[in-house]
Amino acid sequence: MAGSVPAELSSACADVAAVGPTDAVGGKQAQYVAAPASTAEAAALLRAAAGLGLAVVPRGSGSRLDWGQAPTSCDLIVDTRRMDQVLEHAAGDQVVAVQAGIRLDELAKVLATAEQRLALDAPSSSDGVSGTVGGLIATGAAGPLRYRYGSPRDLLIGITVVRADGTVAKSGGKVVKNVAGYDIGKLFAGSLGTLGLITEATFRLHPLPEATVWVMLDCPDSATAASAVRAIADSPVVPSAIELSWASATAPISVSALIEGDADSVAGRTDRLRELLDRATAGQSSARTKRADDRPGPHTLAGGGAADEAFRVLRPLSDGREPTGTLVRVAFWPGQLTAVLTAIRAAADAAGLDPAIGGSAGAGVLEVSVRAEAAVEAVADFVAVLRAGLDGLSDGLPPSRASAVVLCAPAAVRDSVDMWGRVPSLALMRAVKDQFDPEHRMAPGRFAGGI
Amino acid sequence: MYDSAPIDDQLAIRLARICGADGVISDPQELRTYECDGLTAHRSCPGVVVLPQSAEQVAAVVRECVARRIPFVARGSGTGLSGGALPRADGVLIVTSKMRSIIAIDPVSRRAIVEPGVTNLAVSKAAEPYGLFYAPDPSSQVVCSVGGNVAENSGGAHCLKHGFTVHHITGLQIVTPEGELTWLGDGTTTAPGYDLVGAFTGSEGTLGIATKIIVKLTPIPEAVTTLLAAFTTMGAGGAAVSAIIGSGILPGAIEMMDALAIEAAEAAVQCRYPEGAGAVLIVELDGPASDVEAQTAMVRAICTAEGAYEIRAARDAAERAAIWTGRKSAFAAVGRISPAYIVQDGVVPRTALPRVLDRISELSAEHGIRVANVFHAGDGNLHPLVLFDDSAPGEQEAAEKLSGMILDLCIEHGGSITGEHGVGVDKSRYMPRMFGADDLDTMQLLRCAFDPRSLCNPGKVFPTPRLCGEVPGVRRAPHPLVASGLIDQF
Numbered sequence: 001m002a003g004s005v006p007a008e009l010s011s012a013c014a015d016v017a018a019v020g021p022t023d024a025v026g027g028k029q030a031q032y033v034a035a036p037a038s039t040a041e042a043a044a045l046l047r048a049a050a051g052l053g054l055a056v057v058p059r060g061s062g063s064r065l066d067w068g069q070a071p072t073s074c075d076l077i078v079d080t081r082r083m084d085q086v087l088e089h090a091a092g093d094q095v096v097a098v099q100a101g102i103r104l105d106e107l108a109k110v111l112a113t114a115e116q117r118l119a120l121d122a123p124s125s126s127d128g129v130s131g132t133v134g135g136l137i138a139t140g141a142a143g144p145l146r147y148r149y150g151s152p153r154d155l156l157i158g159i160t161v162v163r164a165d166g167t168v169a170k171s172g173g174k175v176v177k178n179v180a181g182y183d184i185g186k187l188f189a190g191s192l193g194t195l196g197l198i199t200e201a202t203f204r205l206h207p208l209p210e211a212t213v214w215v216m217l218d219c220p221d222s223a224t225a226a227s228a229v230r231a232i233a234d235s236p237v238v239p240s241a242i243e244l245s246w247a248s249a250t251a252p253i254s255v256s257a258l259i260e261g262d263a264d265s266v267a268g269r270t271d272r273l274r275e276l277l278d279r280a281t282a283g284q285s286s287a288r289t290k291r292a293d294d295r296p297g298p299h300t301l302a303g304g305g306a307a308d309e310a311f312r313v314l315r316p317l318s319d320g321r322e323p324t325g326t327l328v329r330v331a332f333w334p335g336q337l338t339a340v341l342t343a344i345r346a347a348a349d350a351a352g353l354d355p356a357i358g359g360s361a362g363a364g365v366l367e368v369s370v371r372a373e374a375a376v377e378a379v380a381d382f383v384a385v386l387r388a389g390l391d392g393l394s395d396g397l398p399p400s401r402a403s404a405v406v407l408c409a410p411a412a413v414r415d416s417v418d419m420w421g422r423v424p425s426l427a428l429m430r431a432v433k434d435q436f437d438p439e440h441r442m443a444p445g446r447f448a449g450g451i
Numbered sequence: 452m453y454d455s456a457p458i459d460d461q462l463a464i465r466l467a468r469i470c471g472a473d474g475v476i477s478d479p480q481e482l483r484t485y486e487c488d489g490l491t492a493h494r495s496c497p498g499v500v501v502l503p504q505s506a507e508q509v510a511a512v513v514r515e516c517v518a519r520r521i522p523f524v525a526r527g528s529g530t531g532l533s534g535g536a537l538p539r540a541d542g543v544l545i546v547t548s549k550m551r552s553i554i555a556i557d558p559v560s561r562r563a564i565v566e567p568g569v570t571n572l573a574v575s576k577a578a579e580p581y582g583l584f585y586a587p588d589p590s591s592q593v594v595c596s597v598g599g600n601v602a603e604n605s606g607g608a609h610c611l612k613h614g615f616t617v618h619h620i621t622g623l624q625i626v627t628p629e630g631e632l633t634w635l636g637d638g639t640t641t642a643p644g645y646d647l648v649g650a651f652t653g654s655e656g657t658l659g660i661a662t663k664i665i666v667k668l669t670p671i672p673e674a675v676t677t678l679l680a681a682f683t684t685m686g687a688g689g690a691a692v693s694a695i696i697g698s699g700i701l702p703g704a705i706e707m708m709d710a711l712a713i714e715a716a717e718a719a720v721q722c723r724y725p726e727g728a729g730a731v732l733i734v735e736l737d738g739p740a741s742d743v744e745a746q747t748a749m750v751r752a753i754c755t756a757e758g759a760y761e762i763r764a765a766r767d768a769a770e771r772a773a774i775w776t777g778r779k780s781a782f783a784a785v786g787r788i789s790p791a792y793i794v795q796d797g798v799v800p801r802t803a804l805p806r807v808l809d810r811i812s813e814l815s816a817e818h819g820i821r822v823a824n825v826f827h828a829g830d831g832n833l834h835p836l837v838l839f840d841d842s843a844p845g846e847q848e849a850a851e852k853l854s855g856m857i858l859d860l861c862i863e864h865g866g867s868i869t870g871e872h873g874v875g876v877d878k879s880r881y882m883p884r885m886f887g888a889d890d891l892d893t894m895q896l897l898r899c900a901f902d903p904r905s906l907c908n909p910g911k912v913f914p915t916p917r918l919c920g921e922v923p924g925v926r927r928a929p930h931p932l933v934a935s936g937l938i939d940q941f
Binding site: 094140183237250263329331336366423448 | 557558559560561564606611617618624627633639640641642643644645652655672674693696697699738739742799802827831863867869870871878885887890891892894900901912
């Protein structure tokens with residue numbers, strides 16, 4: 001329903017409008033969309049929104065706007081599209097400062113001109129829309145490079161945020177080594193917009209590798225796949241990624257390693273790894289290599305085939321349209337890969353499902369994709385049985401060693417399933433939320449524990 | 452408003468019931484052992500010291516403190532360089548040195564679960580049989596505790612390539628400032644919810660006490676080369692650093708020392724660095740054997756091109772240790788050439804290093820105060836050692852003033868007041884030079900979430916504490932925390 005924009009908002013921000021058809025979050029239609037062009041304008045906007053008691057949800061490219069539970073209310077979407085500048089690229093110091101609305105692929109182009117990269121390769125949406133830097137931080141999204149370089153929080157060295165009441169705050173700075181003060185950047189990483197709006201971020205960069213090669217092999221079962229993953233991890237070749245792709249219960253499991261560096265170095269390490277893998281899998285599967293066609297960037301899953309298809313379907317959607325399936329992220333201790341794969345398949349069997357499984361097996365993170373056609377009850381059963389299975393993986397220290405979080409799901413599934421599962425220290429998280437957003441107006445209800 | 456109960460025999464008895472009779476120290480002479488950490492310029496005798504042996508004992512002690520509104524401070528090995536473990540006369544000092552068990556090592560998952568009193572090096576030693584090590588390696592690693600490392604987000608020479616403590620912590624059991632035991636994270640890289648592990652690490656003991664730590668272990672690289680290169684000037688050494696990084700090589704470590712630091716190290720440990728060096732560079736390369744070989748050749752070529760007159764390469768572990776001895780002993784070593792010194796921990800962007808070092812040299816000459824320079828050249832983390840005679844009137848103040856000017860220089864160049872030692876009490880007064888009032892206020896929201904009563908290591912990091920639940924604004928009366936004597940305000 002389009003209404004007129006309150007004067008408080010339009011005097012704070014030059015670009016505010018009543019909403020269009022795609023301005024919704026989790027099916028909740030907002031009332032207004034504002035696009036501030038600077039931190040100062042964003043601060044004025046949030047201050048005005050606070051005065052009006054509006055619920056606020058930040059939005060980047062919208063490619064992962066459907067992550068998390070649907071917010072309980074959403075009055076104002078703050079779109080970061082006008083904050084899309086590179087503020088400072090200090091190539092000699094291997095550091096870049098950007099506005100949060102810059103898209104990852106745009107940033108990659110700028111950095112590549114200096115033979116550098118931000119080592120984050122979270123996938124783009126299925127129609128090729130890349131996430132924004134702010135969105136990547138807020139969702140904690142990552143890709144195969146997380147094995148070697150971590151997720152956004154590991155590369156973030158400085159951040160500027162605007163709190164719900166319009167206060168601007170920064171932490172960290174422009175240098176990689178910095179322990180002055182608390183790390184608000186880490187706190188905001190993965191927070192899904194519930195603590196405030198990210199407006200600027202500074203990252204540590206790495207040299208762009210001259211050559212990149214994937215070494216891939218197909219394994220007949222999860223035990224073989226796990227020993228392949230382990231062999232790669234234990235090898236001296238220092239891979240940048242160790243991925244796994246398993247399209248369905250009856251398909252072989254594809255394991256891949258990404259080798260990057262100078263051309264000579266990559267050639268030598270690739271040969272070494274192939275020999276090693278042939279020995280480790282006792283000739284059951286033979287390693288082949290595939291040269292990556294483009295410069296490293298947001299990756300498609302290695303392996304190709306049906307799993308890739310499943311994930312392509314479930315790749316983030318731009319414009320925050322309804323997800324076309326359910327995506328579950330399973331995090332675990334890397335040594336328990338076989339048990340985790342078994343638990344996923346067992347839970348799927350129990351629910352009558354046959355999902356695709358894929359992700360950074362070496363780092364202990366996998367995603368499970370369940371297509372939209374699956375019945376809501378089946379998805380709910382799958383998640384419940386999976387969580388029970390993962391609970392069994394801990395000996396008590398710590399109390400849980402694995403988690404299954406539903407990242408996104410169609411509305412009917414969101415309404416029936418606890419998307420977050422058990423979360424350690426939820427009480428402390430609530431206390432943090434209460435301090436940062438006492439009126440609970442930043443993406444309320446989207447986060448764990450109904451935060 | 453803080454009506455703290457006194458530290459008295461009654462409290463000592465209750466603490467002894469929790470920690471055992473030999474887990475409580477009340478004798479004034481013994482208490483003095485704990486009056487400072489590695490930063491000896493600040494001393495304060497604790498009201499009472501406890502040495503708990505378990506997480507449950509730590510929690511019970513904290514609950515006792517909460518019930519009596521007594522502030523408490525945690526201390527690991529007491530090697531900290533910012534006074535983060537400086538105790539309070541009106542408070543309890545909780546020392547974790549009896550909690551030194553390595554609970555479990557999981558080599559396939561590359562995780563270890565350790566108690567906070569375990570020394571940094573002990574973790575690597577225990578992991579070695581599995582071909583793994585614990586990457587963050589502060590120079591004090593033989594003594595410093597993992598719990599302390601978590602509090603300070605410690606770095607070390609190898610952190611440019613291998614990351615700091617926060618990159619290697621995947622889970623923490625903590626005692627909250629309310630006295631509850633709870634887990635942050637779960638040992639995976641992606642636990643659900645807010646990243647409280649990331650927020651807690653580096654919070655300098657102000658958000659609670661870590662009682663179990665799940666660390667990530669790293670494969671020992673296949674090959675390591677350690678090179679020592681001697682240059683006649685700092686400028687030449689700095690140019691070599693830039694060229695090495697600019698070539699795309701990411702060394703495991705790249706350290707630099709100036710002539711004065713070398714002189715001190717020689718006097719202390721006879722490291723026999725090349726004579727007449729204006730600067731020495733220590734470069735360590737690690738990784739697959741063929742890569743290391745190629746990179747070593749490149750680094751040698753670069754150093755030679757920039758004027759290195761002598762280059763040594765370690766041929767075995769003993770020679771590698773010998774090269775590092777001089778660097779690792781540097782801080783303590785200046786004690787041989789000066790009665791007293793202040794060690795700073797500023798950071799500047801690497802490309803600003805040459806200018807900043809020149810300016811430090813100018814300031815040193817202008818003020819007639821010697822400054823020895825030791826630093827992590829790869830990441831711009833400087834450790835200027837400002838030398839003075841504490842028996843000569845006015846020298847300490849002059850040295851402190853010069854230290855402050857060096858920190859200002861770092862901030863001017865877009866750097867930081869602390870790269871790895873932490874803020875503690877030593878640098879809290881500089882925080883407003885780096886951060887605005889709103890920045891500090893926002894950070895303290897986190898503190899209020901964890902420690903609403905302001906009992907957990909109060910007076911550290913932030914120059915002006917925030918009363919939790921307060922609305923920032925104009926103050927007319929002294930801050931209540933100042934009035935109650937709980938903190939000092941600069």
